[in-house]
Amino acid sequence: MNENLIVHLIYRLDVGGMENLLVERINRMPAGAYRHVVVTLAGYSTEFARRISKPGVDICALDKQPGLSPGTHADLFKLLRRLRPAILHTYNLAGIEYAPAALLAGVPVRVNGLHGRDGADPEGRNWKHNLLRRLMLPFYHCCYANSGDMLAWNRKVIGVPGHKSCLLPNGIDAERFRPPADGEPRPDVGFGPGCRVIGTVGRIQDVKNHAALVDAFALLRARLPGMAGTLRLAIVGDGPLLPSLRDKVRALGLADLVWLPGARADIPDILRGFDVYAISSIAEGTPGSVLEAMASALPVVGTRVGGVPELIDDGVTGQLVAPRDPAAMADALARYLLAPELATAHGAAGRARVVSHYSMTAMVANYQALYDRLLERKTSFRKSIKSCVE
Incomplete structure (x- = not known):
């Protein structure tokens, strides 16, 4: 067994x-702690993948076929037998079914993280998915969640026992994600002054x-109407629905007013060019993008789903609205545009909350402590078994 090797299994x-946060944890975990x-x-x-700056981190693609793809389980088994990691860390529902392959391959510790749900099942009611989660429970040593809402759901609906569950909140680099300094020019996000x-x-x-945000x-x-000439919308990111979102923007005659640049590597600078941040999700864990916006001193309008209300203190650091309700979101955005001083106050309160509760250092330390604890427990158990045999 490679005692300090962790294999992270994710969909893509x-x-x-x-x-993003997986990459940050890998890059920031102390040298010599884990590979x-x-x-x-x-x-x-x-x-x-180039964002992984820590030396010696390999990336392997299993090229899973659509559907059940039993060959993927066999491929992972062979890979794990070759790598012999101490820990398999799977992420979300996409990776949860592969713990039995890890057990057969001799991986001592198996961890699953609940970081959010799919759009097809935002409230976690799909009985087939939940049955799979329950069936996989015996194969995992820990099934953590990154929000209190998800943690409670894991325990109540799936039945994860307390000794196998914990909360691991996300963290943000508040030095990289920051508001503009005094005298610093506002970044241009493609719309002009x-x-x-x-x-x-x-x-x-x-x-x-995002369609609801549009x-x-x-x-x-x-x-x-008095502000309509100066209002702009920026939706930054790539994904399978980007082409259809661009079609929607064109159909509404908003092509010159909505910026859809795809994936960008300069997110901290882009955030400093926003006035208000909005998140229109129908399901979330603890969204790192909201923490990044708050660290950048932006007021946030977000939907009341998942762990979003745990981040946004309604009326203090931002505003919460019902999901799938564009009218309510428009009303909340209008409040900030009509009262810039309110936007500034909520943005400042949001940054203070991130700095005090969601540091990147604490997040990395919490994950490392979980790995250490589970490995120590497994090692102690093996030693006790050996002692009894002797």
């Missing part, structure tokens, strides 16, 4: 909040419901 290594291999079920973006920019960052997929922006322009 590409632009996304969970993926890492990232295994993807559906490939990876070479450009995004004098514009009021509502922005969001995230993978363009169904669970993020609808809210159209309503906002109609409700604030």
